[in-house]
Amino acid sequence: MALQLLFNSLTTVLQPDVLLVIFLGVLGGTVLGALPGLTATMGVALLVPFTFGMELINSIGMLLGIFLGAMYGGSIPAILIRTPGTPAAAATAMDGYPLGQKGEAGRALSMSLTASVMGSFIGVIVMIFLSPQISKFALKFSSAEFFCLAIFGLSIIIAISGNSISKGLIAAFFGLILSCVGSDPINGYPRFLFGQMGLYEGPPFIPTLIGLFAVSEVLLGVEKIVDTGKITSNLSRILPTKEDFLRCLPTILKSGIIGCFIGSIPGAGGDISAFVAYGEAKRASKKPEEFGNGSVEGIAAAEAANNGCCGGAMIPLLSLGIPGDAVTAILLGAFTIQGLQPGPLMYIENITDVYNIFSAMLIACICVFIVGAVGMKLFVKVISIDKKILLPSIMILSLVGSYSMRNSVFDVYITLICGFLGYLFQKVNLPLSPILLALILGPMAERNLRRYLIISDGSFSFLWTRPICIVLVIAAILSLIISVFNQKKIAKNIAEAEKAADGNTI
Amino acid sequence: MNKKSVKANLICGITCILFSLWVWFETASFPEDKNVNINSDFFPRMMAIGLIIASLSMIFTSVMSKKEEIIGTLSLKNSGIQRALICLVLTILVAVLLKPVGFIIVSIVYAFIMMYILGDRKWIRMIIVSILVPLLIFFLFSKLLGITLPLGILKPLFH
Numbered sequence: 276m277a278l279q280l281l282f283n284s285l286t287t288v289l290q291p292d293v294l295l296v297i298f299l300g301v302l303g304g305t306v307l308g309a310l311p312g313l314t315a316t317m318g319v320a321l322l323v324p325f326t327f328g329m330e331l332i333n334s335i336g337m338l339l340g341i342f343l344g345a346m347y348g349g350s351i352p353a354i355l356i357r358t359p360g361t362p363a364a365a366a367t368a369m370d371g372y373p374l375g376q377k378g379e380a381g382r383a384l385s386m387s388l389t390a391s392v393m394g395s396f397i398g399v400i401v402m403i404f405l406s407p408q409i410s411k412f413a414l415k416f417s418s419a420e421f422f423c424l425a426i427f428g429l430s431i432i433i434a435i436s437g438n439s440i441s442k443g444l445i446a447a448f449f450g451l452i453l454s455c456v457g458s459d460p461i462n463g464y465p466r467f468l469f470g471q472m473g474l475y476e477g478p479p480f481i482p483t484l485i486g487l488f489a490v491s492e493v494l495l496g497v498e499k500i501v502d503t504g505k506i507t508s509n510l511s512r513i514l515p516t517k518e519d520f521l522r523c524l525p526t527i528l529k530s531g532i533i534g535c536f537i538g539s540i541p542g543a544g545g546d547i548s549a550f551v552a553y554g555e556a557k558r559a560s561k562k563p564e565e566f567g568n569g570s571v572e573g574i575a576a577a578e579a580a581n582n583g584c585c586g587g588a589m590i591p592l593l594s595l596g597i598p599g600d601a602v603t604a605i606l607l608g609a610f611t612i613q614g615l616q617p618g619p620l621m622y623i624e625n626i627t628d629v630y631n632i633f634s635a636m637l638i639a640c641i642c643v644f645i646v647g648a649v650g651m652k653l654f655v656k657v658i659s660i661d662k663k664i665l666l667p668s669i670m671i672l673s674l675v676g677s678y679s680m681r682n683s684v685f686d687v688y689i690t691l692i693c694g695f696l697g698y699l700f701q702k703v704n705l706p707l708s709p710i711l712l713a714l715i716l717g718p719m720a721e722r723n724l725r726r727y728l729i730i731s732d733g734s735f736s737f738l739w740t741r742p743i744c745i746v747l748v749i750a751a752i753l754s755l756i757i758s759v760f761n762q763k764k765i766a767k768n769i770a771e772a773e774k775a776a777d778g779n780t781i
Numbered sequence: 782m783n784k785k786s787v788k789a790n791l792i793c794g795i796t797c798i799l800f801s802l803w804v805w806f807e808t809a810s811f812p813e814d815k816n817v818n819i820n821s822d823f824f825p826r827m828m829a830i831g832l833i834i835a836s837l838s839m840i841f842t843s844v845m846s847k848k849e850e851i852i853g854t855l856s857l858k859n860s861g862i863q864r865a866l867i868c869l870v871l872t873i874l875v876a877v878l879l880k881p882v883g884f885i886i887v888s889i890v891y892a893f894i895m896m897y898i899l900g901d902r903k904w905i906r907m908i909i910v911s912i913l914v915p916l917l918i919f920f921l922f923s924k925l926l927g928i929t930l931p932l933g934i935l936k937p938l939f940h
Binding site: 462497671678728 | 790808823901906915
């Protein structure tokens with residue numbers, strides 16, 4: 276039954292027009308992911324408007340292509356210029372950059388491509404098998420469970436983003452208040468509208484996140500213009516040597532699975548999975564001393580894990596309707612605009628859409644490999660694009676992207692306000708990802724909590740009478756407590772990695 | 782104790798607390814349905830309380846912490862900040878003029894001025910890029926995606 280569905284959806288996805296948009300999505304995602312200083316989140320946010328006018332299947336294909344492409348693209352600047360960006364890139368940069376400095380950038384890039392693609396594949400396969408099971412389980416969830424799930428997802432993203440719990444909490448609560456803007460989810464009363472009907476459906480999602488993630492980055496970029504300088508690298512190969520490949524294969528397989536499982540925890544994303552897999556690879560390696568000085572195994576571990584995470588992060592997105600990280604939160608927003616409502620019911624009502632998503636992701640993995648192999652030389656050039664050209668172009672694209680969702684100038688203003696807010700937030704080290712997740716999870720949390728409280732006559736008894744709720748709430752609290760201790764350790768690791776890499780530049 | 786980061790955190794925390802108080806009072810005007818015990822103001826108010834607690838805890842840890850936290854500069858005298866603010870003002874102008882003047886002209890002028898502000902002085906490259914990028918984006922959206930950006934004063938040309 277499942278195989279038949281998968282086969283049918285593959286024939287849908289293998290239509291020339293769908294293939295073309297997946298391919299374009301991967302290309303666009305990789306280019307934006309490869310631009311120094313642009314995170315995968317920002318890349319996906321900027322490209323989502325291109326999918327608005329498309330048919331459902333095309334838009335799904337393009338979105339997933341962008342997603343996987345952007346995740347892979349991030350590794351290129353990490354290896355070539357060690358751009359400080361997401362911590363996920365930091366793990367790749369720890370070994371990729373030293374290896375590039377030894378004149379073996381080709382070896383590093385080829386390994387990162389192979390590991391990325393294999394990691395994504397592992398993630399997608401696990402997703403295909405696991406997510407239908409989880410959706411069956413989730414069908415038993417009532418509003419109390421969904422509320423606790425939303426809280427759990429938020430607690431994880433607070434725990435892993437930024438270096439202070441209280442700042443993560445501030446960002447999350449701020450996002451939750453923002454999510455109250457618009458009509459009340461239970462009785463429809465318009466809240467915090469200031470007479471603007473454009474806000475009735477809540478803060479417009481795409482304009483808000485383009486503002487938070489793209490405009491704020493451009494403003495930061497304008498503030499300190501840093502030139503990347505010339506890149507001279509020896510790109511002798513596209514595929515890793517047989518020895519390198521065989522040596523890293525166990526690491527890739529293990530890291531892909533680690534990445535996928537960490538990615539499947541709502542809230543935890545590529546950054547944390549890359550570091551966990553990197554640590555595990557170092558522990559298991561026969562040559563741990565090479566780690567940090569240009570170990571191919573290190574690159575393989577980090578890349579397989581942060582790409583394996585893509586499939587993993589899709590599991591809660593599809594089966595529970597809860598995004599696994601900031602990038603999948605954008606995907607969720609984009610799916611909703613297309614009229615798809617991810618969650619356990621999608622597996623009953625729209626099973627073909629679910630399998631189309633599975634197939635599109637499988638095909639997108641292959642596209643990443645083709646695009647990465649053929650375009651590697653191009654992406655290396657992309658990195659050296661002058662910031663003076665790049666920044667105005669990104670700003671114009673941001674404005675157009677936010678305008679095009681509803682053909683509305685009001686949305687452009689929203690983007691600019693959010694951009695300025697995001698800029699100020701980053702100045703005081705407030706993380707942005709919790710705001711994004713709160714915007715998605717806020718209405719879900721409120722709707723379910725209030726629905727439950729109306730039925731239970733205001734009693735919060737679900738917190739201690741429903742087993743799934745108890746587990747989720749305890750896990751949420753634990754994740755916050757543990758992270759207080761772990762964050763110091765991770766911050767120290769990143770600082771050490773950057774120090775070591777700095778030593779290599781001089 | 783690093784005075785700069787404490788000051789920044791203090792300003793940030795107090796702003797958040799004031800914001801929460803505003804949310805609290807704003808929700809007071811929400812209508813109440815006597816039949817249900819939970820109303821529209823319930824969730825925003827809980828979140829406002831949460832924001833106040835988180836802000837207080839951030840201020841507390843920031844004042845108590847011995848380690849210095851690296852905080853970006855926010856001084857208006859800094860040339861980088863000035864550049865970012867000019868960029869923001871210019872971009873707001875783009876939004877204001879988008880409908881009346883039209884996307885193509887506004888963004889060509891915008892791209893050119895932005896490149897100048899960013900320190901580019903290669904005139905020929907500046908002219909070519911600032912014309913090509915907006916045109917490329919315009920045709921990408923209108924031809925491939927069917928989304929027409931505002932034409933403004935160029936409207937007669939396209940009919």
